[in-house]
Amino acid sequence: MAPPDVRRHATTGQPGRAGTASRAVTRTISDDPLGGTVRRTVLPSGLRVLTEAIPTMRSVSFGIWVTVGSRDETGPQAGAAHFLEHLLFKGTHKRTALEISSEIEAVGGETNAFTTKEYTCYYARVLDEDLPLAIDVMCDAVADSLLEPADVETERGVILEEIAMHDDEPGDEVHDLFARAVYGDHPLGRLISGTEETVTPMTRRQIQSFYRRRYTAPQIVIAAAGNLDHAAVVRLVRQALHGTPLDTDPAEPGTPRPTTPTVRTKPAAVLVEPKETEQAHVILGCPGIDRVDERRFALGVLNNVLGGGMSSRLFQEIRERRGLAYSVYSYASQYADSGLFAVYAGCAPGKVDEVLQLTRAELARVAADGLTEAEVARGKGMSKGSFVLGLEDTGSRMSRLAKGELLYGDLMPVDELLARVDAVTVADVNTLAAELLSRPMSLAVVGPFGEHDFAG
16 A cells, blocks of 8 residues: 655643653544545554544544453453453543443433454544543543442443343354354354353452553554544543553554464364254354455455345345245454354254255355356445445444554555455455365354254
8 A cells, every 4th residue: 555645743732640751643644535634643652543534524433442352361351351341431530430421421422332352442422512521531431440349240240141131142142153163262262241150250350450451552542533623632632541540651552463373263063052942043154364364355245245235145045035044144254363254044943954055055156166247246336335335424434443553553545445346356256265165164053953953
C-alpha cells in the first residue's frame, strides 16, 4: 500500500503522572472520499487515539479497545477477560455503577461492551455535543475501576446465568463445539465466557491482577467517528486519563498480535452434544486461513457464492429446492495465526443425514470444478456492497478504525479495499477452493443424537 500523506505535529496536554514529556505525535491517515478525515495520535504512554471526522453526522461513536481476549487466558483464568468486561461498569473512584449508566442515558446515549477471543471493546454512542461526557465516563470506567468484592460476587452470579442461558441456545452452542473440535484445548477452542468450573472459583485478586497486567496504555486503542474535532478528542482523552493507572511513563505503542507460529489444529473429528431439541444444529468445516493471508479477499468471494446469501449454492440447494433447513450458511472466522471455514445448518433431526450429504457433495463439487466467472463476479459484488453499506453509521466506522489499528497496524483506504476485491480472479478463487474444501472436515452436532449416529 502506498504510504499516506503524512503531516506530523506536536499536540500538548496534561503531563504524565511521573512528570513525563507531554508530546504526542499526530498524523493524518487519509481524507477518504467515501468518509471523513482520519487522524491518528500516539500519546507518550503508547496509547493510540484514532478519529474519523464526519461533519454531516450529528452523533459520535466512541470506543476503547483493548488487545486482550479469551485466548490470552491460561486454563484456570478462562473467562477472566469477559468477567472483567462486566466489572468495569460497576464503579470507579469518581462514579458509582448507577452514575456511569445514568449520566450517559440522561443525554439519550447508549453504552455497551463485548469480549472476543482476541480483543475487548467498551463503547458509547451519543449526540456530538455530548462527546466530552462520553469520553470522561468511558475513560473513567475502563481506567479506574474499583472491582469491589461485592460487585465481583454479583457479577459472578450474572455470568453463571449467562453461561446457563448459552447452554439453552443450541444454535450458539454448536459454534463453540465446532471450535473445540478444531482447536481442542488451545485457548481458541475455549468458551469466551469461561465455564462454571472456571468462573466459580475465580477470585477478585486474580481478576485484579489480570486487569492491571493486561490493560496497559500501549495495548489500548481509542477510536471515535462522527461530528468531532480530532485535537479536541485527544485533549479530552488526556484529561480523562490524567492521574489514572493509564497515565504512565513513555512507552512504545503495541503492535498487532504475532501471526506466527501457526496454531496447531486437531485432526478432523466428530463432536456431538446430545440434547432433546426440536431442531438439530450441525456445523461441518475445517481450518481456514489467518486474517493477514493475501487470499482473504478470494475467500470472501468463495464464501459469498457457496453459502453467503439467499442466492448462494447451499441456500438454493438445501432450502429453496428441497426445503430441508430453515437456516443454512457458510462462514469464515479469521484470527492472527489461524482461521476456520465452515457450513452451518439447522434442520429437523430426521433430515440431518441428507443435509450433510448434500453439503459434502457441494463442497466436493466446488473443490473439483470451481466457480464460474458469473458466480465470481456476483461474489465480488456482494463483498464490495456489504462492506460499503456497512460503513453508513458511526459505530461501524469507529470499529473499522480500531480494528485496522489493533489487528493490522494500518487502515486500508476504502478505495484500496474495493480494488483488492476487484483484483480477485476466477483462478484465485478456484485455486483456494481446491485446497481449502479438500481438507479433512470436522463435524459438530447439537441435537438428539449420540456420536455413534455419525460414526460413518
